[in-house]
Amino acid sequence: MIKSALYVKGLTQIKDEPDQKPKILLLGRSNVGKSSFINSLTNRKNLARVSNTPGKTLILNYYLLNDTFYLVDAPGYGYAKRPKFMKDDFIVMLEDYLLNAQYLKFVCLLIDFKVGPTKDDLSTYAFLKSLHLDVIVVATKKDKINKTLQFKQEKIIRAQFDNLQTLYAISNTTKENITKVADAFIQRIEEDAHA
Ligand SMILES: Nc1nc2c(ncn2[C@@H]2O[C@H](COP(=O)(O)OP(=O)(O)OP(=O)(O)O)[C@@H](O)[C@H]2O)c(=O)[nH]1
Ligand SMILES: [Mg+2]
Numbered sequence: 253m254i255k256s257a258l259y260v261k262g263l264t265q266i267k268d269e270p271d272q273k274p275k276i277l278l279l280g281r282s283n284v285g286k287s288s289f290i291n292s293l294t295n296r297k298n299l300a301r302v303s304n305t306p307g308k309t310l311i312l313n314y315y316l317l318n319d320t321f322y323l324v325d326a327p328g329y330g331y332a333k334r335p336k337f338m339k340d341d342f343i344v345m346l347e348d349y350l351l352n353a354q355y356l357k358f359v360c361l362l363i364d365f366k367v368g369p370t371k372d373d374l375s376t377y378a379f380l381k382s383l384h385l386d387v388i389v390v391a392t393k394k395d396k397i398n399k400t401l402q403f404k405q406e407k408i409i410r411a412q413f414d415n416l417q418t419l420y421a422i423s424n425t426t427k428e429n430i431t432k433v434a435d436a437f438i439q440r441i442e443e444d445a446h447a
Contacts, residue, residue, distance in 0.1 A: 254434050255318050257294035262311040266349050270314055274321045274355050274441050279346075279380075280362030281372055282328025285392035288424035289362060290315060290323060293434050300325060312349070321357070321441045329372060350383055357444055358386035360437075365391035365405065365421050369412050377413065386440075388418045390433060395423040 260270055269275075278286050287300035299315065313325040326349075327342060350356070359380050363373045380387050397405055406421050413419055418436065422429040 253431075253438075254294050256316075257296060257299055258316045259299060260314040260316050260322070262313045264311055264345075266312070266353055269354070270316075270322065272355055273316070274357045274444060275324050275353065276321060276357055276437060276441075277324045277326060277349070277353070277359045278362060279326050279359055279376060280328060280392075281364075281370065284328065284362045284364050285424050286325055286328065286362055289390065289392060289422070290325060292422075292424045292427055292430045293317075293323070293437075312345075318438070321437075329376065350380070350385065356385070357441060358388055360388045360390055362390050362392055363409070365394045365409070366396040368405070368409055374412065386418075387416070388420070388433075388436065388440075389413055389416060391419065391421040392424060394421045394428055395425045 263269065278289070280286050287302045290300035291297060291302070294315070294317065300313070311327065315323040315325065317323060326346065329342065329346075350359075361373065361377055361380065363369045369377070377387060377389070391406070391409055394402060402421070409421075410416065410419055420429050420433050420436070422433060424430075
């Protein structure tokens with residue numbers, strides 16, 4: 253259970269990272285529901301800003317949960333209206349983060365349940381695996397698909413991630429499976445703490 257949540261800070265460079273607690277990086281294309289997911293997980297309405305003008309800032313936002321680990325909200329990728337130079341900056345920042353971040357426990361890759369993984373999503377996933385990073389995939393907006401089709405859609409998506417065990421379909425609107433993901437996060441953090 254997530255008992256406490258605190259926005260700590262926003263950074264443009266990882267050298268200013270907060271202390272030595274484990275970190276979970278949230279990645280996903282712009283508008284996929286990263287900020288909404290943080291609000292759902294922490295059961296807060298406005299802890300993370302849900303945007304109507306997506307993908308503007310190149311900032312890593314740090315949220316401290318249960319006083320034990322950080323959720324790191326990265327800017328969304330694949331935002332077409334972002335100027336080219338900002339796209340390059342984002343990729344440089346992301347690579348720097350993935351290669352150098354201390355205490356990065358795993359990456360949570362968010363995809364859209366209705367749309368399924370995009371080309372960018374799949375290449376990001378392949379890139380993360382090539383770095384031997386653990387990945388949890390969270391498919392958002394499950395509520396947007398008719399209940400009778402949800403099972404089939406989840407199966408299709410799972411197959412695109414090599415039948416990954418750690419894949420969860422959630423809704424920030426109905427809160428379906430939010431507790432399940434929170435428990436999976438906490439379990440992974442605790443496993444490592446005792447390793
Ligand atoms: N129906 C539905 N809408 C959702 C869900 N999650 C997020 N949304 C909506 O999707 C839009 C984008 O959500 P955000 O949480 O701002 O997405 P984001 O990934 O943080 O976007 P950036 O910060 O721009 O990268 C908002 O209008 C949300 O209300 C969901 O599970 N179901
Ligand atoms: Mg956001």
